[in-house]
Amino acid sequence: MKYPAALLLALMPLLANALEPGTRLAPWTLLDQYDQPYSLNANTHVLLVAQDMDGAKLVKAALAETPKGYLESRDAVFVADIQRMPALISKLFAVPAMRDYSYRVMLDRDGRVASRYDVPAGQVLWLQLKDGVLVRQQAFAEAQALKAAMADAPAH
Numbered sequence: 001m002k003y004p005a006a007l008l009l010a011l012m013p014l015l016a017n018a019l020e021p022g023t024r025l026a027p028w029t030l031l032d033q034y035d036q037p038y039s040l041n042a043n044t045h046v047l048l049v050a051q052d053m054d055g056a057k058l059v060k061a062a063l064a065e066t067p068k069g070y071l072e073s074r075d076a077v078f079v080a081d082i083q084r085m086p087a088l089i090s091k092l093f094a095v096p097a098m099r100d101y102s103y104r105v106m107l108d109r110d111g112r113v114a115s116r117y118d119v120p121a122g123q124v125l126w127l128q129l130k131d132g133v134l135v136r137q138q139a140f141a142e143a144q145a146l147k148a149a150m151a152d153a154p155a156h
Helices: 004-017 053-062 089-099 142-154
Strands: 029-032 037-039 046-050 076-081 106-108 123-132 135-138
Touching: 029 053, 037 053, 053 076, 053 123, 123 142, 135 142
Parallel strands: 029 106, 046 076, 076 106
Antiparallel strands: 029 037, 046 123, 123 135
């Protein structure tokens, strides 16, 4: 009888990140590449999350030809987990380069936000929200598929 309890305890961290439709996302606030704060709110309809450089590159490729304000016009927000990036590289090169992007990047410098979501390695997690509640989620491994999904997201 000890083994099932031990197995359950071992799986708890994995189960904690599993979000089901109908789950209200916990609020958070992060700074973007311009050091401007953004707080997850009821107006956010799409939350994109990347936990590694490959995932962030997918977003960059999918949004390469889009005008400034493209994500915002779709009530979409992009969170990039940069905790594994060396601070010196982040400060001197990566974040300044992000200032040339046509979209905001919410920088998760300590991994406290991105770790709440079960993002597959090398992919981007798309969380569809309504009033802060998860409607559906999917992961993208290809920039073209992400670009097509963004194009289908209603603009406001």
